[in-house]
Amino acid sequence: xxxxxxxxxxxxxxxxxxxxxxxxxxxxxxxxxxxxxxxxxxxxxxxxxxxxxxxxxxxxxxxxxxxxxxxxxxxxxxxxxxxxxxxxxxxxxxxxxxxxxxxxxxxxxxxxxxxxxxxxxxxxxxxxxxxxxxxxxxxxxxxxxxxxxxxxxxxxxxxxxxxxxxxxxxxxxxxxxxxxxxxxxxxxxxxxxxxxxxxxxxxxxxxxxxxxxxxxxxxxxxxxxxxxxxxxxxxxxxxxxxxxxxxxxxxxxxxxxxxxxxxxxxxxxxxxxxxxxxxxxxxxxxxxxxxxxxxxxxxxxxxxxxxxxxxxxxxxxxxxxxxxxxxxxxxxxxxxxxxxxxxxxxxxxxxxxxxxxxxxxxxxxxxxxxxxxxxxxxxxxxxxxxxxxxxxxxxxxxxxxxxxxxxxxxxxxxxxxxxxxxxxxxxxxxxxxxxxxxxxxxxxxxxxxxxxxxxxxxxxxxxxxxxxxxxxxxxxxxxxxxxxxxxxxxxxxxxxxxxxxxxxxxxxxxxxxxxxxxxxxxxxxxxxxxxxxxxxxxxxxxxxxxxxxxxxxxxxxxx
Amino acid sequence: xxxxxxxxxxxxxxxxxxxxxxxxxxxxxxxxxxxxxxxxxxxxxxxxxxxxxxxxxxxxxxxxxxxxxxxxxxxxxxxxxxxxxxxxxxxxxxxxxxxxxxxxxxxxxxxxxxxxxxxxxxxxxxxxxxxxxxxxxxxxxxxxxxxxxxxxxxxxxxxxxxxxxxxxxxxxxxxxxxxxxxxxxxxxxxxxxxxxxxxxxxxxxxxxxxxxxxxxxxxxxxxxxxxxxxxxxxxxxxxxxxxxxxxxxxxx
Numbered sequence: 001x002x003x004x005x006x007x008x009x010x011x012x013x014x015x016x017x018x019x020x021x022x023x024x025x026x027x028x029x030x031x032x033x034x035x036x037x038x039x040x041x042x043x044x045x046x047x048x049x050x051x052x053x054x055x056x057x058x059x060x061x062x063x064x065x066x067x068x069x070x071x072x073x074x075x076x077x078x079x080x081x082x083x084x085x086x087x088x089x090x091x092x093x094x095x096x097x098x099x100x101x102x103x104x105x106x107x108x109x110x111x112x113x114x115x116x117x118x119x120x121x122x123x124x125x126x127x128x129x130x131x132x133x134x135x136x137x138x139x140x141x142x143x144x145x146x147x148x149x150x151x152x153x154x155x156x157x158x159x160x161x162x163x164x165x166x167x168x169x170x171x172x173x174x175x176x177x178x179x180x181x182x183x184x185x186x187x188x189x190x191x192x193x194x195x196x197x198x199x200x201x202x203x204x205x206x207x208x209x210x211x212x213x214x215x216x217x218x219x220x221x222x223x224x225x226x227x228x229x230x231x232x233x234x235x236x237x238x239x240x241x242x243x244x245x246x247x248x249x250x251x252x253x254x255x256x257x258x259x260x261x262x263x264x265x266x267x268x269x270x271x272x273x274x275x276x277x278x279x280x281x282x283x284x285x286x287x288x289x290x291x292x293x294x295x296x297x298x299x300x301x302x303x304x305x306x307x308x309x310x311x312x313x314x315x316x317x318x319x320x321x322x323x324x325x326x327x328x329x330x331x332x333x334x335x336x337x338x339x340x341x342x343x344x345x346x347x348x349x350x351x352x353x354x355x356x357x358x359x360x361x362x363x364x365x366x367x368x369x370x371x372x373x374x375x376x377x378x379x380x381x382x383x384x385x386x387x388x389x390x391x392x393x394x395x396x397x398x399x400x401x402x403x404x405x406x407x408x409x410x411x412x413x414x415x416x417x418x419x420x421x422x423x424x425x426x427x428x429x430x431x432x433x434x435x436x437x438x439x440x441x442x443x444x445x446x447x448x449x450x451x452x453x454x455x456x457x458x459x460x461x462x463x464x465x466x467x468x469x470x471x472x473x474x475x476x477x478x479x480x481x482x483x484x485x486x487x488x489x490x491x492x493x494x495x496x497x498x499x500x501x502x503x504x505x506x507x508x509x510x511x512x513x514x515x516x517x518x519x520x521x522x523x524x525x526x527x528x529x530x531x532x533x534x535x536x537x538x539x540x541x542x543x544x545x546x547x548x549x550x551x552x553x554x555x556x557x558x559x
Numbered sequence: 560x561x562x563x564x565x566x567x568x569x570x571x572x573x574x575x576x577x578x579x580x581x582x583x584x585x586x587x588x589x590x591x592x593x594x595x596x597x598x599x600x601x602x603x604x605x606x607x608x609x610x611x612x613x614x615x616x617x618x619x620x621x622x623x624x625x626x627x628x629x630x631x632x633x634x635x636x637x638x639x640x641x642x643x644x645x646x647x648x649x650x651x652x653x654x655x656x657x658x659x660x661x662x663x664x665x666x667x668x669x670x671x672x673x674x675x676x677x678x679x680x681x682x683x684x685x686x687x688x689x690x691x692x693x694x695x696x697x698x699x700x701x702x703x704x705x706x707x708x709x710x711x712x713x714x715x716x717x718x719x720x721x722x723x724x725x726x727x728x729x730x731x732x733x734x735x736x737x738x739x740x741x742x743x744x745x746x747x748x749x750x751x752x753x754x755x756x757x758x759x760x761x762x763x764x765x766x767x768x769x770x771x772x773x774x775x776x777x778x779x780x781x782x783x784x785x786x787x788x789x790x791x792x793x794x795x796x797x798x799x800x801x802x803x804x805x806x807x808x809x810x811x
Contacts, residue, residue, distance in 0.1 A: 180651035184665030
């Protein structure tokens with residue numbers, strides 16, 4: 001009796017709560033996440049013809065190398081990112097603002113480009129080796145094209161993810177905790193290990209997770225260094241072995257690895273969440289400590305290492321190559337390629353922000369609980385390596401083309417094979433979370449009061465969004481748009497799989513030159529890419545600093 | 560021989576080089592006494608406390624603790640070497656450490672035993688394994704006090720100790736803190752904007768306004784012969800409120 005009553009109530013509630021927004025949220029979320037569903041569905045289609053060959057010759061390599069890369073890169077990025085974040089958050093020294101920003105810049109160099117420059121600097125006849133020998137140092141070439149070299153390159157390229165999240169966390173820790181520890185006799189070192197670091201651990205792990213996702217996503221660097229990983233394996237199965245089904249199987253395995261890592265992160269974070277219930281007093285927050293002369297030099301020295309190896313030296317190598325190849329590369333087709341790159345990245349960035357806003361607000365206006373699953377599934381693209389999404393789209397494309405033709409008599413095949421539409425669609429799935437998460441967080445921060453006041457004053461949902469909520473979300477939307485633009489510009493594996501033949505991007509062109517053993521010619525497209533990304537990073541960093549300075553004026557204290 | 564445990568001589572502090580947060584302040588506290596510093600927001604009370612603790616650097620003046628100069632124009636002793644304990648307004652308990660770990664944070668020897676004794680003193684033995692986030696405001700206050708007392712400091716400083724507590728909790732906790740501090744014979748300096756807090760606990764009281772001391776007296780002399788018009792007005796307000804309360808209680 002009771003069960004039937006509950007069932008009836010559920011049906012009544014469904015009828016009451018279901019509205020057009022529920023349908024739109026579900027439809028949009030589903031449409032965006034089609035590549036993921038395609039991979040899952042195709043896993044039931046059995047293994048491919050070459051699967052046994054892959055298992056016996058490559059699979060152990062893929063698994064072991066991916067694990068080595070995860071452990072090696074994870075450890076190095078954690079150490080460098082966390083320690084640099086601590087130094088710039090706690091200590092005052094000359095040039096500290098500049099170095100605080102420079103530490104973000106390795107993010108501007110895609111890891112595959114960093115990989116080329118290291119071979120150019122340290123390999124046979126490498127620029128740096130020749131330079132050091134010319135000043136009388138007996139230096140041997142350093143073999144970079146192995147797993148250790150790849151770990152180093154990926155670490156130098158990706159540590160800013162840990163640095164950025166740890167720095168934000170250290171800077172938000174109340175000064176009063178440090179004061180309390182000092183009065184209890186704790187040294188700076190003890191305070192770091194017993195209070196500051198444990199409290200920053202969730203942020204460090206958050207940054208580390210992004211690093212590991214990028215490690216698993218990497219194709220260009222691993223391919224160039226000849227290291228077999230899951231991602232290179234997916235490409236090999238699809239292109240060299242012409243076995244899409246095996247590529248799908250490898251993608252499935254990699255997806256399981258990604259979700260396993262996600263579960264581990266959740267488990268660690270879920271252990272105990274410690275919210276700091278201290279109101280930040282206006283004059284006593286985030287004071288930086290003035291240190292003595294020698295300490296200043298040591299701090300500067302430590303912080304210079306990752307800047308030098310992650311950004312400045314590779315940049316100099318690229319500049320050297322660019323000078324050598326300038327006349328060959330700087331031609332009209334270079335401009336055309338740059339315009340195509342910017343055009344595709346801009347359009348993708350705008351669309352990602354629009355789709356994020358639509359999903360957030362459709363879901364907000366929907367009253368049916370279960371529908372919230374669809375925006376969640378639409379945002380998982382960020383943790384799924386680009387190669388998997390590419391394979392997901394390839395494997396589902398014929399299904400979609402047939403669906404449109406059989407049901408609506410519309411031919412959409414040319415969209416898949418002849419235009420960039422499908423590539424932009426792939427970017428939307430891959431990078432939706434980059435815009436969705438901050439926009440959703442800020443929309444929650446704005447709260448319900450303003451929208452509810454607007455409803456009570458007679459405005460519709462859409463009008464309230466356009467007149468009240470959207471203007472308040474503008475800065476977040478702008479920075480999200482820039483971050484998506486940056487990610488799209490740098491993206492390689494997905495672009496390699498899905499770009500139409502006639503379309504060329506800076507990232508792909510740089511990769512193609514390097515693959516053809518014309519690595520010096522990759523420098524100019526790479527430099528333009530770095531220049532654009534670095535300028536935009538600077539812009540976003542300034543935007544965040546301005547917002548933070550308004551909320552939380554930092555102050556200095558001598559010590 | 561000087562018997563005072565804390566002495567401030569002509570202490571001044573300016574943050575911007577122009578206006579003074581504290582101007583030419585001098586006072587002393589005898590061992591075992593409880594001193595309340597009363598003042599409005601921005602009067603400089605927090606600055607005094609932070610200067611005594613060594614968390615701020617004075618612009619000018621001398622601070623002596625147990626006769627030793629811990630701060631003068633020539634040198635400044637860091638907070639770790641002053642043997643001064645401080646309970647912060649928001650308690651500053653480390654959120655990832657348990658109550659017992661918080662209390663024992665500053666201890667090096669006989670940790671378990673001392674922590675146990677202190678938890679008994681604040682009547683919170685059964686909360687030893689809880690985290691600060693699981694405690695009420697009053698309990699957090701007591702843990703912060705125990706953590707500070709564990710260091711056996713020469714002086715105990717309390718920054719607005721009751722401002723984060725419900726009115727119902729305040730009265731009980733005021734007496735509890737006085738009792739604990741008197742039981743162990745500790746010298747205590749606390750700041751508050753609420754005169755009632757001061758009158759309920761302190762042995763002596765300082766009135767502070769715009770960084771200057773308006774009045775410094777033992778609590779039993781506080782209402783006698785007040786020269787300053789602002790202090791007089793505060794007392795008059797207090798008297799009028801008390802009379803109204805008494806009247807209402809009588810009517811009840």
